[in-house]
Amino acid sequence: MEELKGATPVVGMVGGGQLARMTQQSAIALGIDLRILARTPEDSAARVVGNVQLGDDRSLTDIRTFAKSCDVVTFDHEHVPDSVLRQLTAEEFRLRPGRAALRHAQDKLRMRTRNTELGMPNPRWQAVSNIDQVTSFAAETGWPVIIKAARGGYDGKGVWPVSDEAEAAAVVRRAVQESIPLLVEERVRFRRELAVQVARSPHGQAAVYPVVETRQRDGICHEVVAPAPGLDDERAAQAQQVAVELAHALDVVGLLAVELFETDTGVVVNELAMRPHNSGHWTIDGAATSQFEQHLRAVLNLPLGRPDALAPVTVMANVLGGQDPDVHGRLVHVLAKDPDVKVHLYGKEVRPGRKIGHVTVRGSDPADLVARAQDAAAHLNGNGVEDE
Amino acid sequence: MEELKGATPVVGMVGGGQLARMTQQSAIALGIDLRILARTPEDSAARVVGNVQLGDDRSLTDIRTFAKSCDVVTFDHEHVPDSVLRQLTAEEFRLRPGRAALRHAQDKLRMRTRNTELGMPNPRWQAVSNIDQVTSFAAETGWPVIIKAARGGYDGKGVWPVSDEAEAAAVVRRAVQESIPLLVEERVRFRRELAVQVARSPHGQAAVYPVVETRQRDGICHEVVAPAPGLDDERAAQAQQVAVELAHALDVVGLLAVELFETDTGVVVNELAMRPHNSGHWTIDGAATSQFEQHLRAVLNLPLGRPDALAPVTVMANVLGGQDPDVHGRLVHVLAKDPDVKVHLYGKEVRPGRKIGHVTVRGSDPADLVARAQDAAAHLNGNGVEDE
Known part of the structure; x- marks a missing residue:
C-alpha cells in the first residue's frame, strides 16, 4: 500500500x-x-x-x-x-504516467527514436528540417510520404500526407517558419489498422486486452471491432507483445494504447497514447474490466483486473455530432429499435463531426454487429433518420 | 417524447x-x-x-x-x-413512481389489502389493534406469528416475530401507545427467499429480470444468487408473473422489487420496494441492462433495455462494515486474490453491520461463486483477514 x-x-x-x-x-x-x-x-x-x-x-x-x-x-x-x-x-x-514516459506520447520524434532503439516495428522514418531531406527520403520510399509535426502543428493539424515535392515544400516551409520540428514517414501499405491496450502498474504488473480492429474514415475512428476479425494468433500475440514491451521499456503507468498498421508481413507501430483511448471504449460493456477501471487500478498501484472479453465479439461505433443538437430526442428511437445497443453520451455541446458519444453492441457476427452499431450511431447524430 | x-x-x-x-x-x-x-x-x-x-x-x-x-x-x-x-x-x-403506487411500498396494510383484492399469493394476515386479535389469529395459524407495523415502527424496528401471547402483548401495547397501525402475519414455512425485479414505464412496457435467491442472516441480506439455483421453470414463471401483474395493477413506474418466499407449493409475496433494490445489484455486472439504467429509462419513458443475464450465474455479496474503517487498505488484497471479483464501494463511513459496498462474481458454479463472493466481502470488512 x-x-x-x-x-x-x-x-x-x-x-x-x-x-x-x-x-x-x-x-x-x-x-x-x-x-x-x-x-x-x-x-x-x-x-x-x-x-x-x-x-x-x-x-x-x-x-x-x-x-x-x-x-x-x-x-x-x-x-x-x-x-x-x-x-x-x-x-x-x-x-502517473510520469514525465519520462509521457514524453513518448507527446513527441513523435522521441517516440520513433526510442522505438528504433528498442527494435520495435516502425515504418521507415527520418527527422527532417528542409525539403531536400524529404525528397531524398521519398526517393527511397516512393511518394506519397507522411510529414508529421513532432509536437503541435498548425491550422489544427499535425499530420500531412503529401504526394509530391511541391506539396511537401509547402508543409516544410510553413513548419520551419513556425519552428515546428518535423519527421517524415513512409506511407505504410497496410491491410487494416489495429490497436492494443495494455495497463501497467508501478510495480510492473501488466494486463493486455485483446487486439482490436479500428476503422477510420477521413482520419476519424468510426468503428472498433473487438477482437480484430480473422487476425491470426501469431500476429495477435506479436501485437500484444509490442504493447507490453513498450509499456515496460517506457515505464508507463496506467493505460497505454498502441495504434498499429497490419501489413502483409506483420504489424508496424503508428501512434501511442498513455491514457484510456477511443479504441478501448468497447471494454466498458465488452470486457471483464473496463479500460477506465484498469487505469484507476494502475495509477493507484492496485492489482489489475481481468482484461478478458465478455462476448465473442463487441463492436463500438462513435457518435459524431450532426446538424441537429437534439440527441436525447432521438435516443428513444435508437433504444426502441435495438434493445441490445448500449448508449454512452458525453454531455457535450453538439457540433458537426465532434465525438459526442459512442454505442456498443455485443454478439458473435462482426458484420451484423457493425451494421447495427453504425445504424444506432447514425440515428443518434440525426443522419440515419432519413434513410428509412 | x-x-x-x-x-x-x-x-x-x-x-x-x-x-x-x-x-x-x-x-x-x-x-x-x-x-x-x-x-x-x-x-x-x-x-x-x-x-x-x-x-x-x-x-x-x-x-x-x-x-x-x-x-x-x-x-x-x-x-x-x-x-x-x-x-x-x-x-x-x-x-415516478407516483403517489398512488408508492403508498403500497410505504404501507404494509395497504399492500396486503390490495394484494388480496388482486388475488396475489399472500401469507395469511389480518389487521390488528389489540392483543385478543393476535391471539385468535395465532390460534388459527399457530405460534410464532409476525407482527408488523403498517408504517414506521419503534426502536428502529417495524417487524417483530413473536412466539407467544406475552411477547405479542408487549409489542401491541407499545405500538398502541405510539399510534402505530399493526398487522399480523403467519410465519411462512419457506424453503428459501426469492426476489424479482421488474421495470415498468409510463406507457406500460415491462421488462422482468431473472428470479434470484436472496440469502439473509439476522434479517440482513448477505448474498444474492442469480438466477435462483434449481428453481423450476414453472415456479420462476409464476414469480415473474406476480411481479409483472403487480407492476401493472399498482401502476408502478420505474423499478419494482418483489421479495418472495418459496414454499412447497409456490411463492408468497413478502415485501415490495419501488426503486432499485439490493436484490438487483447483481445486474450491474451480471445483466445486459443494470437495474439503475432500467430505472432511469423507465422514469424518463424511454424504451427499456434487455434484462438478460450475461453469465450462467452471478453472485452478489454485501460488504458490511467491520471494526476497522480502512476498507481501501484491504482492497489491494481482495483484488490480488481474485481478479474476477467486481468491487463496489459506497463511500460511506464504516460502522459495524452497515452496508458499505458489495462484490459480484460471474461464472457457472453457484457454490464456488458464493464462496468467492463471501471471501471477498469478508476480507473487505476486515473479518476475513484472520482466517488465513
Missing part, C-alpha cells in the same frame, strides 16, 4: 473530457474520489463529477494547486507542457 | 444513499443530468454527483424547490411522507 492523504484515495485527472467522464463511472465503483481539473463547468466530465477545480491545464500554478489536493495525478490528454511536468516532478508530485 | 425543460433531461432523485450513487453511473452513460436531494455533503451519492441540493427529504418546501429544477422526480427510499407526495401531486410535479 502506498501512503494516502486520507482514508479515501483521491485521483486527480487533468482534463475534463469524455475520458475523465467515463473514468468517473469506475471511480464510483471502487470508492475512489475522482477530482478533475477542467476548463469550464460545461466540460463533459465537469457535469458529472462533484470534485471539480476550474483552471488551465497548461498552467503550472493551476496544476500545482490541483496536485496538492490529490494522492495521484493522471491525465485525460497529452497537452500538459513538458516544462510543467518537469517542475511538478522536481516537486515530487506523484504523476 | 415527453416535454423537457432543456436539451438534457434532469432526473431528480430524493435521497443520497448508495442507490442514488449507483444510479449516477448509468446517468453518466445515458447523458442524463442526475440531481439529488441529500441531507449532507458526505452522503454516499453526494460525493459523486455534481448536482446536489442539500435539504430534508421529509420537507415539502425542500422537495418542492428540488422538484422545480427537475423534469422527473424519483426516489432512492420510501420515506417521503404521504402528505408531501399528495401536495406535490396536486401541484402536478412528475413523480
Whole structure:
C-alpha cells in the first residue's frame, strides 16, 4: 500500500473530457474520489463529477494547486507542457504516467527514436528540417510520404500526407517558419489498422486486452471491432507483445494504447497514447474490466483486473455530432429499435463531426454487429433518420 | 417524447444513499443530468454527483424547490411522507413512481389489502389493534406469528416475530401507545427467499429480470444468487408473473422489487420496494441492462433495455462494515486474490453491520461463486483477514 492523504484515495485527472467522464463511472465503483481539473463547468466530465477545480491545464500554478489536493495525478490528454511536468516532478508530485514516459506520447520524434532503439516495428522514418531531406527520403520510399509535426502543428493539424515535392515544400516551409520540428514517414501499405491496450502498474504488473480492429474514415475512428476479425494468433500475440514491451521499456503507468498498421508481413507501430483511448471504449460493456477501471487500478498501484472479453465479439461505433443538437430526442428511437445497443453520451455541446458519444453492441457476427452499431450511431447524430 | 425543460433531461432523485450513487453511473452513460436531494455533503451519492441540493427529504418546501429544477422526480427510499407526495401531486410535479403506487411500498396494510383484492399469493394476515386479535389469529395459524407495523415502527424496528401471547402483548401495547397501525402475519414455512425485479414505464412496457435467491442472516441480506439455483421453470414463471401483474395493477413506474418466499407449493409475496433494490445489484455486472439504467429509462419513458443475464450465474455479496474503517487498505488484497471479483464501494463511513459496498462474481458454479463472493466481502470488512 502506498501512503494516502486520507482514508479515501483521491485521483486527480487533468482534463475534463469524455475520458475523465467515463473514468468517473469506475471511480464510483471502487470508492475512489475522482477530482478533475477542467476548463469550464460545461466540460463533459465537469457535469458529472462533484470534485471539480476550474483552471488551465497548461498552467503550472493551476496544476500545482490541483496536485496538492490529490494522492495521484493522471491525465485525460497529452497537452500538459513538458516544462510543467518537469517542475511538478522536481516537486515530487506523484504523476502517473510520469514525465519520462509521457514524453513518448507527446513527441513523435522521441517516440520513433526510442522505438528504433528498442527494435520495435516502425515504418521507415527520418527527422527532417528542409525539403531536400524529404525528397531524398521519398526517393527511397516512393511518394506519397507522411510529414508529421513532432509536437503541435498548425491550422489544427499535425499530420500531412503529401504526394509530391511541391506539396511537401509547402508543409516544410510553413513548419520551419513556425519552428515546428518535423519527421517524415513512409506511407505504410497496410491491410487494416489495429490497436492494443495494455495497463501497467508501478510495480510492473501488466494486463493486455485483446487486439482490436479500428476503422477510420477521413482520419476519424468510426468503428472498433473487438477482437480484430480473422487476425491470426501469431500476429495477435506479436501485437500484444509490442504493447507490453513498450509499456515496460517506457515505464508507463496506467493505460497505454498502441495504434498499429497490419501489413502483409506483420504489424508496424503508428501512434501511442498513455491514457484510456477511443479504441478501448468497447471494454466498458465488452470486457471483464473496463479500460477506465484498469487505469484507476494502475495509477493507484492496485492489482489489475481481468482484461478478458465478455462476448465473442463487441463492436463500438462513435457518435459524431450532426446538424441537429437534439440527441436525447432521438435516443428513444435508437433504444426502441435495438434493445441490445448500449448508449454512452458525453454531455457535450453538439457540433458537426465532434465525438459526442459512442454505442456498443455485443454478439458473435462482426458484420451484423457493425451494421447495427453504425445504424444506432447514425440515428443518434440525426443522419440515419432519413434513410428509412 | 415527453416535454423537457432543456436539451438534457434532469432526473431528480430524493435521497443520497448508495442507490442514488449507483444510479449516477448509468446517468453518466445515458447523458442524463442526475440531481439529488441529500441531507449532507458526505452522503454516499453526494460525493459523486455534481448536482446536489442539500435539504430534508421529509420537507415539502425542500422537495418542492428540488422538484422545480427537475423534469422527473424519483426516489432512492420510501420515506417521503404521504402528505408531501399528495401536495406535490396536486401541484402536478412528475413523480415516478407516483403517489398512488408508492403508498403500497410505504404501507404494509395497504399492500396486503390490495394484494388480496388482486388475488396475489399472500401469507395469511389480518389487521390488528389489540392483543385478543393476535391471539385468535395465532390460534388459527399457530405460534410464532409476525407482527408488523403498517408504517414506521419503534426502536428502529417495524417487524417483530413473536412466539407467544406475552411477547405479542408487549409489542401491541407499545405500538398502541405510539399510534402505530399493526398487522399480523403467519410465519411462512419457506424453503428459501426469492426476489424479482421488474421495470415498468409510463406507457406500460415491462421488462422482468431473472428470479434470484436472496440469502439473509439476522434479517440482513448477505448474498444474492442469480438466477435462483434449481428453481423450476414453472415456479420462476409464476414469480415473474406476480411481479409483472403487480407492476401493472399498482401502476408502478420505474423499478419494482418483489421479495418472495418459496414454499412447497409456490411463492408468497413478502415485501415490495419501488426503486432499485439490493436484490438487483447483481445486474450491474451480471445483466445486459443494470437495474439503475432500467430505472432511469423507465422514469424518463424511454424504451427499456434487455434484462438478460450475461453469465450462467452471478453472485452478489454485501460488504458490511467491520471494526476497522480502512476498507481501501484491504482492497489491494481482495483484488490480488481474485481478479474476477467486481468491487463496489459506497463511500460511506464504516460502522459495524452497515452496508458499505458489495462484490459480484460471474461464472457457472453457484457454490464456488458464493464462496468467492463471501471471501471477498469478508476480507473487505476486515473479518476475513484472520482466517488465513
